[in-house]
Amino acid sequence: MFSCVGYAATAADASLRPFAFDRRDTGPDDVRIDILYCGVCHSDLHQARNEWHNTIYPCVPGHEIVGRVAETGTSVTRFKVGDMVGVGCMVDSCRECASCRDGLEQYCEVGFVGTYNGEDRQGRGVTFGGYSRAVVVDQSFVLRVPDTLDPAAASPLLCAGITTWSPLRHWKVGPGQRVGIVGLGGLGHMGVKFARALGAEVVLFTTSPGKVADGLRLGAHEVVLSKDADAMAKERGRFDFILDAVAADHDINAYLELLKRDGTMVQVGAPEQPLPVSVFSLLMKRRRFAGSLIGGIPETQEMLDFCGKHNITADIEMIRMDEIETAYTRMLRSDVKYRFVIDMATMPQTA
Structure with a gap:
């Protein structure tokens, strides 16, 4: 385990605040990612405020993650240290049902594991998302982000x-x-x-x-x-x-x-x-x-590659981590063109 810092909601009526927690060490099939940017999705607000009545607190939102590979497990073949990568709404699924075999993990018949507020299939507790300094994800759920794209503006591609x-x-x-x-x-x-x-x-x-x-x-x-x-x-x-x-x-x-x-x-x-x-x-x-619900891992990679070829990214407004509550308020007013993205360089070193 290693110590990580993120921003978390501790109750439905609580503002997001710095939060210290432990991430798992990099396993054989894992990729450890130093997060550079994380998009802000309306579902982050829903979850932070328990508007879907399923939030497990503390909740660290964020599923539009872009960062650089900091470490790879011994069995990882798809990525190397320094690669620009992304993580979307899922970090695992059963991998055995018909939908998973078809590369449509979002329709997993057992239920995919959300990047945050999800129950880890290996019994490691609740998942914490991208409003944090780092994340560890199985290589099968990590996406390659084309070098031709602005990484900040590419982060909303992982959901929107x-x-x-x-x-x-x-x-x-x-x-x-x-x-x-x-x-x-x-x-x-x-x-x-x-x-x-x-x-x-x-x-x-x-x-x-x-x-x-x-x-x-x-x-x-x-x-x-x-x-x-x-x-x-x-x-x-x-x-x-x-x-x-x-x-x-x-x-x-x-x-x-x-x-x-x-x-x-x-x-x-x-x-x-x-x-x-x-x-x-x-x-x-x-x-x-x-x-239609998000997309599977193969089509997400297809989409990123298409964006790299056609230079397509989201229109974004960059914010500091400590501006997240203001961003939520503005998002409710539709006062953003068209996606907030958090600069993780503004994340505090300690909680």
């Missing part, structure tokens, strides 16, 4: 990036397709970038007139204000695929009506309350409404 990439790839989005992206936040802005890079005609839907220019800058061919009934009516039946990245309550039926026959709408935003679905919106045009 793969969450939008996975459905776009699974439903084979590409040239000749008209694709809608609903919402321009941490997820939506990556959806716009990826859909454009994959060759689709991209239309952004937003409720905010102030996001029109940004949507076009990020790669949308067109921006539609979804509160404009006439503008929405003109888009009916024109889309092959729609990716909905909105996590707030909203009318998904308005978007289902925009799909062509046999079109697909995929939900990646996770509203707190169930969303009513009009069955006739699906029946009349043989439309599909689906969901």
Whole structure:
């Protein structure tokens, strides 16, 4: 074991504060990573405040991790000291079920082990995440980050990036397709970038007139204000695929009506309350409404390699570790373009 420092929540109503804890030593298949940057995901806030009613305290959030390999185990063949690497939402799974064998560990039938607030499969307790100076992860759940990418701006790719990439790839989005992206936040802005890079005609839907220019800058061919009934009516039946990245309550039926026959709408935003679905919106045009959860390790590496080739990263705002509570407050107001990233050089040496 070695001593590590992170930032932790100790209760649902407690601010995150410096926290000293022990990390496991580097085992034969492990990679020890000195963390350089960690993105701030909305799920970090949910977990820190126990809004999903499953948080185990103390909780060290963070699952958009980028850093350098500091040590490798004796059986590690994929990485060497000095490599730039990443860790996303998972650090283990059963590795035996059909989903794991297919490289879709996020759908592990036993349940994947979260990078934080997860129960370690080897009986080593609860996992602590990337709001910390270092992490030790099995090499099978470590990703290679292309040297061509800004490592800070690459960190959100490990969650926001793969969450939008996975459905776009699974439903084979590409040239000749008209694709809608609903919402321009941490997820939506990556959806716009990826859909454009994959060759689709991209239309952004937003409720905010102030996001029109940004949507076009990020790669949308067109921006539609979804509160404009006439503008929405003109888009009916024109889309092959729609990716909905909105996590707030909203009318998904308005978007289902925009799909062509046999079109697909995929939900990646996770509203707190169930969303009513009009069955006739699906029946009349043989439309599909689906969901998608992050992505497996092979497709996450595929996504990172694609980003390296096309120079795609997240739009970020860098913060100090001691600014995390302010970042959470601003995130609740959607006051970030489009992802906060913590500079781990600002992490205190001791708790």
